[in-house]
Amino acid sequence: MKTEIELKELVVGLSGLMSVSGRETFEQKKLLSLVGGFFDEQYADDVGNQVFVRYSGRAGAPKILIDTHFDEVGMYVAEIKEGGFLSFVNIGGLDTRILGAAEVIIYGDRQIYGVIASTPPHLQKPKDAEKPGEIYEFLIDTGYTKEELESFVRVGTPVGFLPKYTDLVGGSIAGKSFDDKACAACAVYAIAGVPKDELCGDVYLLLSAFEETRRVGGAAAGTYRVEPDYAMVVDVCHARVPDTSRGETTAFGGGPAITHSPATDRRLTKMTAELAGEKGIKYQFTVSSPGTGTNSPAVGLARAGVPVVDVGLPMKNMHTYNEIICIEDCIETSKLISAFVSSGRIAGEFRHEKI
Incomplete structure (x- = not known):
């Protein structure tokens, strides 16, 4: 299994792949060459979802789902x-x-x-x-x-x-399709970096299909198959720029945004924020009503229901060929995902006994 990776390189590598909705597996071989070696198992389903699994080796371990949609506008x-x-x-x-x-x-x-x-x-x-x-x-x-x-x-x-990427002053980067493959890169980087004996469950990374075209999207089918005990959905959110509403945006460079929403689990949201505080991870809160604009509702309503927390990576210029993200926000988001899949407290609270 691969063990070394550079986050910024991975962000650009994944974002540069073509995955317009409905064509998520178009460059699957390149995807596997970039990230397949960091996982124990990989499969794709008939919807176009691609799932990467790291096993904890623990008997009766909970299943932890991390969802980041892989499709892009085009x-x-x-x-x-x-x-x-x-x-x-x-x-x-x-x-x-x-x-x-x-x-x-x-x-x-x-x-x-x-x-x-x-x-x-x-x-x-x-x-x-x-x-x-x-x-x-x-x-x-x-x-x-x-x-x-x-x-x-x-x-x-x-x-x-055109996949073209430009470094900006202050640690930002501009280019196409960071929505949502920058978050996929953060998740790969996070999951790959946790030693196996520190994983508190078997981790399923769901690179879900057609989120950009259908609100239910491929995440519903992917979550149904995994049948996770609890989940985190990671997607981009709107960063604050002049003349935008403060209530609808997040601070660029302020770290991942943990969402308060009717579509997310209140306990898991609270515990994730507490975990970030304990680990010294920079984070912020945002609020979204009635849904989240992400896969969280679809994941949360799969099967008999899945406790889900929604995490956002601040982004400027969403749905353009020059979306802008802050690499420091990516680093903090990766830290939060790592802490989430390593949290014994969260695993103990949300693990379900399998019948």
Whole structure:
């Protein structure tokens, strides 16, 4: 089993994989090469969920689920047009205001580069300049002819933003698909770093499918199969920037955000916060009503119910090709996950006797 890993390298490595909703296993071989060696077992299901397991070796050990969805927002090709242009539909929530001139990769029989066409201000009609375009109005310029494209691109071919990452001053990093693969990296880093004899249960890392397109998503099926005793869902949350509501955002660089919500377990939430305090882990609280906007409700309602705590990684520019996260927040999030799967107090409180 691998034992050494760099968190930032893992964040970029996982986020750079193409996993537009419905295509979560597209680069499964690369995923396995990055993280498979840190786990005892791995499997994928028919939904597209990918599960990685570390066993504690303890008889009757509880099952601890860590969920981080693996799908990303993106596009599918809708039509191949004359002049080497592609029309597309959005997969997940995309803000059309940021699409013009975006760089993309078309994942056909061979991968090619493209740029979403942008109308210069000089050519825009006044009424068009005042409103964002509709998704069906956008085209991807590839430089190929229609006939050339038809030989390796088809309707339904996935399209993702160009995986390009930039370090910013102050320990931040910008790039595509940190939602939610940065959290997946935090979880891998955390689980891999805990010695086997310190694990307080068998740990199941669920890289769940199509969270971006369906609120129930693949997490419901994945959780049902694992049948965990308790769970933590880790997803990104909105970081505070000027002119945003304080009540709906979290402090960038303030550590992971533990969520108060009707969809989460109050005892597990309280004990997770107490654990962070005991371990000196930086954290903050956020509140979400009525749900969480994450997989927590789906996980919590699987089978007869699963106690779940929801943890958020602060992010700026969500659902763009330049999402921004703070590496220090990633480190603190990893520390919290490590403490969570090593907590004898939590395991003792939430372990269920198997019938």
